[in-house]
Amino acid sequence: MLVPLGDPDGRSAWTIGSPDGREFAVFVHDDGAVRVTDAGCPHRGGPLIEGRVRDGEVRCPWHWYRFDLETGECRTTDRHELGVYPVVERDGRWCADVGEPAPALSWSERLRAHARGDG
Template identity: 70%
Template sequence: MLVDLGDPAGRSAWTVTADDGRAFAVFVLDDGSVRVSDAACPHNGGPLVEGQVRGVDVRCPWHWYRFDLDSGACRTTTMFALTVYPVLEVDGRPHADVGDAPPTLSWSERLRAHARDA
């Protein structure tokens, strides 16, 4: 699924929402390149779009976890990784290729998955 990133209109970070309801953070780096990631920090759900960007790193405003916007690697701990998405130009406008939404699991499927991970 491609998501139109819209016009930056002078912004360096903003959030876009896909048709399926998923939210993504968009960052314009100092060199003018664009990076897209999940909007929520994988550590505790903090709003990454409110984080501080330095180089290709974004720092979550809640607990200061740092993530590489190229690879998604967490520079604070190996326990977390941020999902990042490729940015493509379509008809002269930037879009993110965010793939398909994960399937919705029933409660029994969620419980079985949780039990397997425990």
Template identity: 65%
Template sequence: MTLVPLDGADGRDTWVVRSADGRSFAVFRVDGGFRVTDAVCPHNRGPLDQGWLRDGRVVVCPWHWYRFDLDTGECETAPQHRLGTYPVVVRDGVACADVGEPAAELSWAERLRAHARGEG
């Protein structure tokens, strides 16, 4: 379990936090709580913290308008894309995202095979 404090809002409703290992996550203040997702759109890596919130549950990517459910990560625009979502927990009075462990580093051969399969 890797916990990332959800600090740095500075009065904003959307911002980015980073884990100690360098991963980035978008934080959305919604309905008095927080939703945490990957920081970039899985379609073409658009910055989701610059997107638009719709209906209090959907973020729209600013680059190509792909729409993602903040609770499930499902893409309403193209179902083959899915946004990573992360639970929020409170530890010692501080809201944190449980972002899990970083993915294992792939070898060049594994990267090439994944690319050939259309996964990266």
């Protein structure tokens, strides 16, 4: 699924939404490179666009977890990984290729995942 990035209007970070309700953060580096990630920190959901971006990483404003904007790797712990998405040009517009949403789980599947420690 392609989601248009919109116009930065002088901003270096903003959020975009997909038609299925997911939110993503858009970051513009000083060199003009654009990176798109999940909008919420995978640790506790902190708003990453409010975080500090420096040296190719974003730092969550809530608990200071640091994530590589290129790979999504958490530089604070190996327990979390940030979703990162490629930026492509389509018909003269820049878009994030965010893939398809995960299928919804039934309550039974959610409880089993929770029991396994997956959710």
